[in-house]
Structures are given as C-alpha cells and as structure tokens.
Amino acid sequence: MSKLLSYKEIRISSSTSPIEYKQAGYRQRYLAIEGKEIANTGIDCETCLFYAEASGMDMKNATKISNKLNQGIHTLDQDFMSDLSCLIPNGHYIATLLKVYPRVKREAYGTEYYKAGLRNISSMKKMEEYIVPIQSSESLNPIALNDYIERVNVEETPTALSISFLDIKYPLNHFDEIWVYSHFLLDGHHKMFAADKAQKPITLLSFLSIDESFASKKQIDKLFQVLT
Template identity: 60%
Template sequence: MTKIVSYINDFAISDSTSPIEYKRAGYHQRYLTINGEEIANTGIDCETCLFYVEVSGAEWKNPRGISVILNNGLTELNHNFVSELSCIVPNGQYVVALFKAYPRLKRQADGSEYYQIGSRRVGSGKKIEEYIVPIQPSGSLDQSVTEKYMKTGKGNVNPTALCVSFLDTKFPLNDIHFDELWLHTHYLLDGHHKMFAAAHAKMPVSMLSFLSIDESFASRAQIDKLIQALDDKMFFDWKKQIG
C-alpha cells in the first residue's frame, strides 16, 4: 500500500503550458492526450491502451534543476517546487501528494503492463485499490539506466517519479465482499526507469502525484477520505509481501 509522505490540498493550476490535456468522451470515459493525440484511456470501464510517447513541448523553467531534485528523491513538498512542475500538468484543481510505494509489475494477456501497489479497506463494504500505469512499455527501457536506479535505491535513496492520478468509484456486481471499489490510479509522466528498477529490485520508490479533483469520478468527500486513509500511520508495507 502507498503511504503519503507529504501533501498539499487544493492546489490550483490555471496557467499551464503543458501539451497534456484531459478529454471526456461518453459515460465515465476519460483520456490523457498530448497535443490532441490520445495516449491513454483512463476511464473506469475499459482496458488501458499504452503508447510509447515522449512528453514534449512544455515550457520548463528549470529542467536541469527539477531533474536533479527528482532523481535525488523528494522527502517533502513545498509550493515553489510544485509550482515549477505545474507547467506540464493540465489546468485544474488538485491534491498534490508525495507517496512511498513498493510497486509490483503485472503483465496482462494482451501484453499491456501495470504496477500493483496495494489495497486497503476504507469502510464497511468499501475498498481502495491502487495502481500505477506506465505510458512507456518496459521492453523499450534502457537497461543501463534501470541498473543505475537499482544501485541508487540500494544506497537508501528513493528517486521520485512524476504522475497524474484519479480516484474513480465503481460498484462491482459480482464481489460478495465489497459493494464499492475505489480505484486510485497513477499515470506515469516521468520515471519509467525508476519504477521498473524498484519493481525489479523489490525496493521502494517515491511518487509525486497530482490527484485531479475535477476529473476524478468520485466526490470530494471520497477524495478527502482517500487522503485520510493513505495518511494513516498503520501503513501496510508491500515489501513484506514480496520479499
């Protein structure tokens, strides 16, 4: 299960220059697009399509400094750094959170990939499930870069990946234990090598995630409950399950 290290509530972005946008299409369907091209279907009731893309076009104020900070690993958040990053995140209202997680790579029959990072009850008949979805497939990653991050992780440094995320509420029909499922899904914008290295070496990774309040298929009360649950000191450690 992920653990919140630090977060900023109600962070508004109104002047982003990001080529990334959100697109709604039909009932509970939502896409991430780059320069108008759909790169990932992030809706509730469909499979996620993965594409090998490079996010470009954003007007980074300090790309080298941001890269160094993320590679060295964040331990807390501050408004100035989050504001620097906001140029590549679509406009909207967010909860910006820094998480720690132990990702487990899963491959589906069609070859698509995702990382499982845990689950937890959030009330009677309610459960949170958390996932990380890469945009870049693991087969395209540079092995030497992956090995570099594995060595970094063994030195007790947890590099930070960058994501946008959503909380989506589903009502499963065939689950006898839970009648409400909360899907908290992070979509990787940067940090594919970091995530794959952490999963391969069974090490923790940190994630700076912009949780969209506007685009989530969940109420604000449910988003607040999610943050409360992930900020709970009783942290379920996936490392014990995969060691």
C-alpha cells in the same frame, strides 16, 4: 502498500503543459496532446523532459526538474510545485507525496501495470491502488535501469511523477463500492521498474485531479483519511 508522506491542495491556472484532459463517452477519460490520446485513464478500460520540451519550456529549467526528481524529494516545496506547471494541466489538485512499493503485473495480452496497494475501507468497500506506465518496460534503457537498481539498493529514494485519479466503481456483487486510485506516470518509468526489480520502495509525487476524478470531494477527503 503505499505510505502517505505529505499532501497539499493546490490549483494550477497558468499551465503551459501540452497535456490535456479529454472525456469521451460514459466515464471514459484520456490524457491527450494536441487532441491525440496518449493514455486511456477511464475506469472501464524519462518522459518529463519530453513533455517539457513539447510545452516550449526552457530546457535548462526542465533539466533542473528532472534532476530534482532523480535525487528524490522529501517535502512539497511550493517553488518546485510552481516549476511543475509546465507539466501538469490547469485544474484543482491535491499534490501528494507517497512512498510506494511497486509490484509489476503483466496481463496475458501484454498490458503492464504496477500494483501499489489494497485496503479495506469498510466491510463492503475496498480501495485498489495502481501505477500505470505510459512507456513499456521493453523500451527502457538497460544502462539507466541498472543505475537506478544500484541506487535503490543503497536506500536512495528517487521520485517519480504522476497525474492521478480516484474513480468509484459499483460492482454487481461482493462489494458495494471499489475505489480505484490510479497513478499515470509522467516521469519515472525506469525508477519504478528498478524499484520492482530491487524489491525496494521509491517516492511518488502524485497530482490527484479533483476535477477529473469520478469521485465526490467527500470521497476524495475520505481517501486521505484511509491513506494516513
């Protein structure tokens, strides 16, 4: 189960990120680059360097961001939040620093994701938390993976980066509401898989989109009460 370390509401208005949001159909939402869908983030269904390069960002600054995430962050520093505008699309967010304990799950048809927590909000409401990779574990570099496993085994906590959403589902039975809190990884695929292998936590810097979530502001505010 994830543990909330810190959060801050922010707006990004001068982003150079190549990533954009794309909605299609009822409660369907995608992350896209130049119109090409890279991840379905709807509820019915060491990459930061790549994104920075695609945005035209100076690679010296991009490497600085990557290095800081690899070292692990402990506070939501405003200067670093500003640096990340090369990766996060314009919008209204709550920047959230979490400690996560990822546990990888694989579906029979090959889909991978991480379970990060399950909480009861009330007797008829529950929250499920997931971390969703864009890159498959089979494509990970084994040398980099082993390096991160060694690091988390000696209690280092590198930081992964995600765009996140809170989506409210209304099932037909058992629960009145299921709150799906999903983190789509922009950076940290090796870190997350290593944390699962080592059975150790890492930190996750999550930009929760207020604009794009299928949830009200009141429900988003309740989320942080539940996480605290």
